[in-house]
Each structure stands twice: as C-alpha cells, then as structure tokens.
Amino acid sequence: MRVLAMLDGTPADPLTPLIRVDDLGLTRGDGVFETILVVDGKPRELGPHLDRLANSAAMLGLPVPDRARWERCVQVVLDNWRGGGEMALKLIYTRGPEFGDGTPTGYAMGLPIGEKVLAARAAGVSAVLLERGYDPAIVARAPWLLLGAKSLSYAVNMAALRHAESMGAAEVIFTAADGSVLEGPTSTVVVASGRTLRTTPPSSGILRGTTQGALFRAAERAGWVTKVEPLTVRELKDAEGVFLASSVRKITRVHTLDGVALPETGALHKELTALYESEY
Amino acid sequence: MRVLAMLDGTPADPLTPLIRVDDLGLTRGDGVFETILVVDGKPRELGPHLDRLANSAAMLGLPVPDRARWERCVQVVLDNWRGGGEMALKLIYTRGPEFGDGTPTGYAMGLPIGEKVLAARAAGVSAVLLERGYDPAIVARAPWLLLGAKSLSYAVNMAALRHAESMGAAEVIFTAADGSVLEGPTSTVVVASGRTLRTTPPSSGILRGTTQGALFRAAERAGWVTKVEPLTVRELKDAEGVFLASSVRKITRVHTLDGVALPETGALHKELTALYESEY
Structure with missing residues (x-):
C-alpha cells in the first residue's frame, strides 16, 4: 500500500514515472524532505515537521514552502490511505527541473512502516x-x-x-x-x-x-x-x-x-x- | 537542444517524466554522476570518466556499472545530437526505486554548454x-x-x-x-x-x-x-x-x-x- 499526492493536491500513481531526468533534486540532491508518523489517520507533530521543512528550505535558498498547499497535499494522502493504523508520510520538496520554469517539485507519499523499523x-x-x-x-x-x-x-x-x-x-x-x-x-x-x-x-x-x-x-x-x-x-x-x-x-x-x-x-x-x- | 538516452540504449524525450518518485537518487541523493565534454562528436577523457564513475559507484556500494552498456548509451546520445560543436554529456547512475526490483537507474543527457561557462x-x-x-x-x-x-x-x-x-x-x-x-x-x-x-x-x-x-x-x-x-x-x-x-x-x-x-x-x-x- 503506497499513496502519492503531488503538491498541487492531485493524487497520483506512485509506480508511474512523474519526475523529469533534469530535476535538481535528483541531479544535485538539491531539495529537502520530512518523514512524519501517522497513527489512525492523525499525523504526529505535523506543525514542527512543516516548520522544519521551511527551515531546511530557507537554508538551501529554496522558495518558501506554501504551508496551506502542503497541508492540503498531506490531507489527500491521509484521505486515500487504506494501509492500516500506521503510516510513514514522506514530504519531498526540490528545486525542480534544471531546464524548467523555476517551479519546485513537491509531493507527499504514504508508506507502510518498514519491517526493520x-x-x-x-x-x-x-x-x-x-x-x-x-x-x-x-x-x-x-x-x-x-x-x-x-x-x-x-x-x-x-x-x-x-x-x-x-x-x-x-x-x-x-x-x-x-x-x-x-x-x-x-x-x-x-x-x-x-x-x-x-x-x-x-x-x-x-x-x-x-x-x-x-x-x-x-x-x-x-x-x-x-x-x-x-x-x-x-x-x-x-x-x-x-x-x-x-x-x-x-x-x-x-x-x-x-x-x-x-x-x-x-x-x-x-x-x-x-x-x-x-x-x- | 537536449538529447537523452536511457542506460538500456533507448532514446527518450528529456521533457517527459521518466523517474519514479521513490528513486533513491532523488529521495536520498544516493547515486553518482559524471559530466564529460564532447567536441565535434568526440567525448574527451571518456575512459577516465567511466573509470571515475565506477570508482564513485564502488564507494557508494552501487552495482558495478556495465562499461559496454554505458559506452552504447553515450553513443546513442552522440548519434542524436544536433546542437552544434560542443556538448556537455551528463551520466547519471542511481540506486534505483526504493520499492523496485533493485535495478539501478541510469541515463545519459547531452546538453548545450551554459552561457555562464x-x-x-x-x-x-x-x-x-x-x-x-x-x-x-x-x-x-x-x-x-x-x-x-x-x-x-x-x-x-x-x-x-x-x-x-x-x-x-x-x-x-x-x-x-x-x-x-x-x-x-x-x-x-x-x-x-x-x-x-x-x-x-x-x-x-x-x-x-x-x-x-x-x-x-x-x-x-x-x-x-x-x-x-x-x-x-x-x-x-x-x-x-x-x-x-x-x-x-x-x-x-x-x-x-x-x-x-x-x-x-x-x-x-x-x-x-x-x-x-x-x-x-
């Protein structure tokens, strides 16, 4: 069970390629992320995680993350999750394609908690x-x-x-x-x-x-x-x-x-x- | 003018998303790269660049890059380039999708030399x-x-x-x-x-x-x-x-x-x- 939503709020298939080969998150590791625990549909410490995402983005000189958009994007993942009581919620935010219009890449993924963890x-x-x-x-x-x-x-x-x-x-x-x-x-x-x-x-x-x-x-x-x-x-x-x-x-x-x-x-x-x- | 070839030798459109959201090159910066100068269709120092790619891959514990496949992939980019005498040739090699079958992601891109350079x-x-x-x-x-x-x-x-x-x-x-x-x-x-x-x-x-x-x-x-x-x-x-x-x-x-x-x-x-x- 994996659930994906793009930052614009669109649900998407996590197995379909959605990232361009020139995304600077890929070619330069130029982006930031967060991993959030969700229990019974409730994300834990979402506020501090979004604060930290904003702080990391500032340190990398990325555009200020739009908090309301991230909250909506997270909600889409929560709404579509059918994977049980616990979920690892990953937020990814990159500088976007090198040869693009400057729009950052953003998405949220809901994943099962790994066996090792x-x-x-x-x-x-x-x-x-x-x-x-x-x-x-x-x-x-x-x-x-x-x-x-x-x-x-x-x-x-x-x-x-x-x-x-x-x-x-x-x-x-x-x-x-x-x-x-x-x-x-x-x-x-x-x-x-x-x-x-x-x-x-x-x-x-x-x-x-x-x-x-x-x-x-x-x-x-x-x-x-x-x-x-x-x-x-x-x-x-x-x-x-x-x-x-x-x-x-x-x-x-x-x-x-x-x-x-x-x-x-x-x-x-x-x-x-x-x-x-x-x-x- | 940008030219893209995947490691399997397939030419591809560099504007079409081809990378999955869970590619470890993206989510963990877990991969290696090279940038090679090509002048009049001839890559400079291709051997040393491929040696260095292999060395970087070994340091990251990635599967050994298949040299013959990389050489073929480079040739596909060279054959499709119509962008003038000089090209920057980028090789990207990642650990591949986190929830995949363990196959690394690999591709070569031909790009114009930037104005700043x-x-x-x-x-x-x-x-x-x-x-x-x-x-x-x-x-x-x-x-x-x-x-x-x-x-x-x-x-x-x-x-x-x-x-x-x-x-x-x-x-x-x-x-x-x-x-x-x-x-x-x-x-x-x-x-x-x-x-x-x-x-x-x-x-x-x-x-x-x-x-x-x-x-x-x-x-x-x-x-x-x-x-x-x-x-x-x-x-x-x-x-x-x-x-x-x-x-x-x-x-x-x-x-x-x-x-x-x-x-x-x-x-x-x-x-x-x-x-x-x-x-x-």
Missing part, C-alpha cells in the same frame, strides 16, 4: 560510533555546509548505515571532530540518567528532533529534568539508557554500543515510550 | 575561499563520508556556489580544516609557478580531475614539472596563476581571489589551454 522498536538496536568529520565550531560560520538542514543529499547518511551493517550493527551515532556526540543518520540521540533526559544542541549542526521534542515536553510535565547541551562519548557510555528517537521508530533502545552491551533499559524504555505516547 | 572560459572568474569543514587526515579512516566520490549529494556544493554569488563571486575554492587547499565545488584547482604545475592530492578527499589529468600529461611532455601534493592558501595566493579545471569549463583563470586581484595570466592561460587542447 518495527523490529527495532520491539528489540532495540546495536549501534556503532562513526566520525562525522566536522567540528561543531564551524556550524555557525559556514552556513553553506547545510549542517542542520534535512536535505536530499543523504548519501553520507546512507553510506554510514551500510558501514554499520558491515560491522554487524543496525545503527550509527555520529561523533564530531571535538569528540562530542552528534546524532544518528536518521535519528536524534537521547540519553537518560537519574531523572534527567539529555540531547545534543542544534548549534552543533544536528537536526532539531521532532520526536525528541515531544518526549521532552511530556517528560518535563512528569517532573523530569531535560537538558539540551553537548554530550561526550564518555557520558553516552556511562548513561543509564541510550535511545534513538525518530518519527517512525519512536523511542528505540540502543542495547549495544561499539559491540559492548549497554545496561538493560526495559522499564526505562517503557516509561519513556508511555511519556511520548501521552502527547497524542 | 562560456563567459568564464573567456573572461576568467572571481573566486572566494570557503571552508569545507573536514581535516584531510579523516579521509582514509572514514570511507562512509564519501570524500572523493562524485555522488548526487551535491547540495553543499550548490549552496557554496550560491554563497559565493551572494559575495559577488562566481566560484569557490574549498579549504580544509588544516588550512590546506582542496578543490572547487565542480572543478579541480591548478596553480602555476615557474614551469611547475601543482594540484592537490586525491588523498585529501578531493575528486581526481580528468581535465587536470589531461593538462598535466601534456605539460609533462612539454617539459613542465607537475606536482600532486598538498597546497597551502599562502602558496595559492603567491602563485603566478590560479586556474579551475573541469570538463566543461576547460582551464578557467581565477582573476580575483577573496576580492583581491591576482596577477594577470593572459599568456600563461593561453599556453596551458594550448597544452590541454593538444591532447585531442
């Missing part, structure tokens, strides 16, 4: 630390590096995941040149110790996490302390629990890091998942 | 130095960063060029975290001093230049010394001539760097261009 939600994942190669100090002074934009240029993220697989792990936690912890290729890192949740700051060039944001909101209401501040690898390894948060995988446990088993976090994972779910 | 060939360009954010020491130990692969994930290169434009320059020369000179977003840096040509080594994470390679071959035969070794910004600024080499722009002079006029290189540019042209 469902397995990871249930059993947790093994992760490896991989260097991302930059120092967080460069983020503010080099906006052309697009650090913190969710661009279509994700080849490095995909290569890192393949590298992890070759090492027998399913996930990656990137580290910066200064040794600090960054994010996963498609997730936000959250660590728990005592009644404190921590994640790394967007100023270090990572993507602001929508799922992490929802979890932190709920946790704060329940009396947890939350901190958004740089995190060392030592602190990651010493934490009571390490989690990867993302829209489709929700709050996934990291049970093994660089081949070493982390503390058992069954009860903690249950509590954090309940906090996150309480937002909806 | 023609102007740059004639008048030279103004360039700015921009940080690329990584230290060359990381290249060998972090293959997942794909440094030196010509991937479709070029959003940073495009953003750097837009940043240069906002500073009144047309081009960028990237520098590494150790202060050394790297490459342009779509070109190789060549400097000339005395009878020595220098460029930076692929081990620093840059793309091996096909046009620079042709120039160096010819220069060596003509008695020039050529060096492929790390280059400092000081050496760049003190050189007798700074050039950006790429397939479509050939050997383009940099006449201004960070707003400061570089030495006049009319005669030197003429000599290097003649050397490069002598290869064909």
Whole structure:
C-alpha cells in the first residue's frame, strides 16, 4: 500500500514515472524532505515537521514552502490511505527541473512502516560510533555546509548505515571532530540518567528532533529534568539508557554500543515510550 | 537542444517524466554522476570518466556499472545530437526505486554548454575561499563520508556556489580544516609557478580531475614539472596563476581571489589551454 499526492493536491500513481531526468533534486540532491508518523489517520507533530521543512528550505535558498498547499497535499494522502493504523508520510520538496520554469517539485507519499523499523522498536538496536568529520565550531560560520538542514543529499547518511551493517550493527551515532556526540543518520540521540533526559544542541549542526521534542515536553510535565547541551562519548557510555528517537521508530533502545552491551533499559524504555505516547 | 538516452540504449524525450518518485537518487541523493565534454562528436577523457564513475559507484556500494552498456548509451546520445560543436554529456547512475526490483537507474543527457561557462572560459572568474569543514587526515579512516566520490549529494556544493554569488563571486575554492587547499565545488584547482604545475592530492578527499589529468600529461611532455601534493592558501595566493579545471569549463583563470586581484595570466592561460587542447 503506497499513496502519492503531488503538491498541487492531485493524487497520483506512485509506480508511474512523474519526475523529469533534469530535476535538481535528483541531479544535485538539491531539495529537502520530512518523514512524519501517522497513527489512525492523525499525523504526529505535523506543525514542527512543516516548520522544519521551511527551515531546511530557507537554508538551501529554496522558495518558501506554501504551508496551506502542503497541508492540503498531506490531507489527500491521509484521505486515500487504506494501509492500516500506521503510516510513514514522506514530504519531498526540490528545486525542480534544471531546464524548467523555476517551479519546485513537491509531493507527499504514504508508506507502510518498514519491517526493520518495527523490529527495532520491539528489540532495540546495536549501534556503532562513526566520525562525522566536522567540528561543531564551524556550524555557525559556514552556513553553506547545510549542517542542520534535512536535505536530499543523504548519501553520507546512507553510506554510514551500510558501514554499520558491515560491522554487524543496525545503527550509527555520529561523533564530531571535538569528540562530542552528534546524532544518528536518521535519528536524534537521547540519553537518560537519574531523572534527567539529555540531547545534543542544534548549534552543533544536528537536526532539531521532532520526536525528541515531544518526549521532552511530556517528560518535563512528569517532573523530569531535560537538558539540551553537548554530550561526550564518555557520558553516552556511562548513561543509564541510550535511545534513538525518530518519527517512525519512536523511542528505540540502543542495547549495544561499539559491540559492548549497554545496561538493560526495559522499564526505562517503557516509561519513556508511555511519556511520548501521552502527547497524542 | 537536449538529447537523452536511457542506460538500456533507448532514446527518450528529456521533457517527459521518466523517474519514479521513490528513486533513491532523488529521495536520498544516493547515486553518482559524471559530466564529460564532447567536441565535434568526440567525448574527451571518456575512459577516465567511466573509470571515475565506477570508482564513485564502488564507494557508494552501487552495482558495478556495465562499461559496454554505458559506452552504447553515450553513443546513442552522440548519434542524436544536433546542437552544434560542443556538448556537455551528463551520466547519471542511481540506486534505483526504493520499492523496485533493485535495478539501478541510469541515463545519459547531452546538453548545450551554459552561457555562464562560456563567459568564464573567456573572461576568467572571481573566486572566494570557503571552508569545507573536514581535516584531510579523516579521509582514509572514514570511507562512509564519501570524500572523493562524485555522488548526487551535491547540495553543499550548490549552496557554496550560491554563497559565493551572494559575495559577488562566481566560484569557490574549498579549504580544509588544516588550512590546506582542496578543490572547487565542480572543478579541480591548478596553480602555476615557474614551469611547475601543482594540484592537490586525491588523498585529501578531493575528486581526481580528468581535465587536470589531461593538462598535466601534456605539460609533462612539454617539459613542465607537475606536482600532486598538498597546497597551502599562502602558496595559492603567491602563485603566478590560479586556474579551475573541469570538463566543461576547460582551464578557467581565477582573476580575483577573496576580492583581491591576482596577477594577470593572459599568456600563461593561453599556453596551458594550448597544452590541454593538444591532447585531442
């Protein structure tokens, strides 16, 4: 079951070719995207996702996304979905054809949640630390590096995941040149110790996490302390629990890091998942 | 005038949508490309370009490109071109549709040389130095960063060029975290001093230049010394001539760097261009 709607609100067949060979999203990775979890017809964090799409688009100098059009386009996908209770909703927005009239390409796709993600939600994942190669100090002074934009240029993220697989792990936690912890290729890192949740700051060039944001909101209401501040690898390894948060995988446990088993976090994972779910 | 041929050798209309919305080249920038100069029906450095396509594909873990099929596909574009003496020939090779049978997407496009490139060939360009954010020491130990692969994930290169434009320059020369000179977003840096040509080594994470390679071959035969070794910004600024080499722009002079006029290189540019042209 896959459902597609173009940004103009037209439903379309996802198997029919609809993109030109000179689309700059394809030839230059020149575009942005979002992935949103939909449960029982309700998109989670749609507002923050559309905010982030707009922020990524601004970083790439794309035309400002028309929010009302995106909301309508999303609604067309929701209205046509017959694939069950959960859906991964992808929004794609590119600079459009190189030899076109300057109109961006935009569409929304509804997809089933992948088997791997469902397995990871249930059993947790093994992760490896991989260097991302930059120092967080460069983020503010080099906006052309697009650090913190969710661009279509994700080849490095995909290569890192393949590298992890070759090492027998399913996930990656990137580290910066200064040794600090960054994010996963498609997730936000959250660590728990005592009644404190921590994640790394967007100023270090990572993507602001929508799922992490929802979890932190709920946790704060329940009396947890939350901190958004740089995190060392030592602190990651010493934490009571390490989690990867993302829209489709929700709050996934990291049970093994660089081949070493982390503390058992069954009860903690249950509590954090309940906090996150309480937002909806 | 634009000509398109799919990897199976079929000519196709470049204005008709031919790519699926779930092509991983589009949704993840997960693919590789080459741009080749064709003059009077003859592709320049086709062998080195196909070698580099294969190398980039290997770095991304893509299926090995079938050389004979690519050569046939290129020939279909050449046979159908009616756009004049020069053509930019683009090869695109992606991981294919995410929900497909695993077949990669491949095609070749023949395009006219852009006005900006023609102007740059004639008048030279103004360039700015921009940080690329990584230290060359990381290249060998972090293959997942794909440094030196010509991937479709070029959003940073495009953003750097837009940043240069906002500073009144047309081009960028990237520098590494150790202060050394790297490459342009779509070109190789060549400097000339005395009878020595220098460029930076692929081990620093840059793309091996096909046009620079042709120039160096010819220069060596003509008695020039050529060096492929790390280059400092000081050496760049003190050189007798700074050039950006790429397939479509050939050997383009940099006449201004960070707003400061570089030495006049009319005669030197003429000599290097003649050397490069002598290869064909």
